[in-house]
Amino acid sequence: MRRTIPGLAFFLVCVLYSSTAVTQIIEWEVGLTSNRALIRARGVSAAVQAAPTILYLAGLTGNTGFSDELESILENYARTEERSRPVKLIIIPVANPDGEELIFPPLGRAYAENPVSHALWRWIGTHAPDLVIVAGQDAGGFVDALQGEAVASFGSIPVQVFSTRTTGLNFLLALQQAEASEASLELARRLVRTPAELADQLAQSYGYNFSTPAYVPGMSLIGRMRLGQMQEIEIQLQPYLTGSAIEVYNASVMAGQLVFAEFAERTGNAAARQLTINAAELAFDEQGNPRAAMPMHAEMSDSFFMVTPLLVKAGKLTAESKYFDMAARHVNYMREMLVQENGLYRHSPEADVAWSRGNGFPALGMALSLSDFPETHPAYGALMSIFIHHLESLLPYQDVDGMWHEVIDYPGSFAEITSTAMIGIAIKRGLDRNWLPAATYQPVLDKIWRAVSIRTSLGGEFINACTSTGKMLSLDAYLDRPAILGRDDRAGGVVMLFANEMAGNR
Secondary structure, X not given: OXXXXXXXXXXXXXXOOOOOOOOOOEEEEEEEOOOOOEEEEEEEOOXXXXXXXXXXXXXXXEOOOXXXXXXXXXXXXXXOOHHHOOOEEEEEOOOOOOOXXXXXXXXXXOOOOXXXXXXXXXXXHHHXXXXXXXXXXXXXXXXXXXXXXXHHHOOOOOEEEOOHHHOXXXXXXXXXXXXXXXXXXHHHHXXXXXXXXXXXXXXXXXXXXXXXXXXXXXXXXXXXXXXXXXXXXXXXXXXXXXXXXXXXXXXXXXXXXXXXXXXXXXXXXXXXXXXXXXXXXXXXXXXXXXXXXXXXXXXXXXXXXXXXXXXXXXXXXXXXXXXXXXXXXXXXXXXXHHEOOOOOEOOEOXXXXXXXXXXXXXXXXXXXXXXXXXXXXXXXXXXXXXXXXXXXXXXXXXXXXXXXXXXXXXXXXXXXXXXXXXXXXXXXXXXXOOOOOHHHHHHHHHHHHHHHHHOEOOOOOEEEEEOOOOOOOOHHHHHOOOEEEEOOHHHXXXXXXXXXXXXXXX
C-alpha cells in the first residue's frame, strides 16, 4: 500500500529550512541493558497521522560514533513546521549502549535474558516503522530478522543502510510515498477495531475453563457475561452451583468468587449468592467480629482487588452494612501498610517497589468497589479520596505512548499491558460516574486505549504481560519478571474487561 500526502512536496521544498524554532521532540524509553543502562529513542511527528514512520538506528555494537549524526538529522527535521513534514521521524542513536551480544529474533526469557535484543524487538514492533535505516555494523542478525520475520508478532519491516543518500531533503520527500510495511499494516488493523470488536475477539479465545475458580480465568468469564453470554457461563459454573465444594485457600481463589457475585447479581441465582457470602464471611471470626483485615491478603497490594470488591458485592446482595464496613476497614489497613510518600503503592513490605500490577490492582479494585458502595455510608468519602489520590499519583508516570511500566517509577522498565488495562478500567469508570474531571482524564484514557489496542493482536496475543508475581525481595527481582509475548490468560481477561468497559458493556 502506497501512502501519499497530496500537495506537500512543493510546500516542503519552500519551507523546510525556513523555520528556526525546534518543535517539541518526543522522548521514549526503549528499555534497559543488563547493567540497567537506559536505551532511548527520540522523534518528531508528521503532517498527518497516516504518514510513514521512518526509524534511524545506530550503535548495535555499542556507541560507534553515528549518534551525533542521527541527532543532527532529527534536530534539523524538528525545525520544520509539523504541517510540512512528510514522515514521522524517530531515531535510536545508541541501540546497544554496553555493546552486549545480540540475537534476533530474541531468544530466552524477556527481559532477564538478552534484554537489549528483547527491548529493541518489541519496541520497534509496537511502533511499526515503514522503513528502518541502520547506521554502522549489523549485529545478531538484526537486519535479516527485521526483513524476514514478524517483528514482535506485527510483521516484517524493510531496512536500508545509512549513507549520505538517506539523510537529505530529497530522500525525505520521496518517503512520503513509501510503501507501508507489513508491521505498519498490522498496527493499522489493530487500531481500527472498536472496543466491542476487541472484546468479541478476545471472547473467542478466553473464558472457557473455570476448573480452578480463581481470578485469572474468572476475569474472562465476567467479560463474557458482560457480552451477554450467560447460558455458556452457567454451564461452566454448574458444578459449583450444584454443590461442588470451593476451598478459598488464597487471595486468587477469593477474587475468583467475584464470578459468582456477578452471576448472582445478573440472574438472582441463590447458590451463586451463597458462594459469594461464604467467601465474604471469612472476614469475620467465629463470633462474627470483624478481623483486622481480610485473611490471605499476604501483605500485598493485590488484595485491594482480590478482596474489597467481593466484600462490597456481598453487601449489595445482602443489604448488610457489615460487609461495607469490612471493605473500608480492609482498604485502610492495606493502605497504611503499603502507600509510599509519592502516592504509589509498594507491592509488599518486603521491597519498597511500585510494581506495575501492584498499582493496577488498587486502581481497579477501588473503582469496582466504589461502583457498588453506598454513597450514604460514612466511609464513602474517604474511600473516594483514596481512589482519586492514587490515580493522581499515577498520572505523571504514564509514558508518551499511554503505558505504565513494570516498575512504575523506574525509567526503562518494560511497558506492561495488564496494569495499564486495569488503570484504564478505573479511569473509564471514574469518567462515566463523574468521579474524575474529563479535561484531565479523557486524554489519558484515549492514550491508554490506543496503547492497549496496539499491544493486543487480532488472535488474542499480547506484548509484555507480566507473569504471575508474588512477593519479590528486591528491585532487580521485579525488573526481571518474565514479560510474556503471546497468549496469556491473565491479559486476556483484563483486556477483555477493559474493552467491555470502553464499549459500555457492564
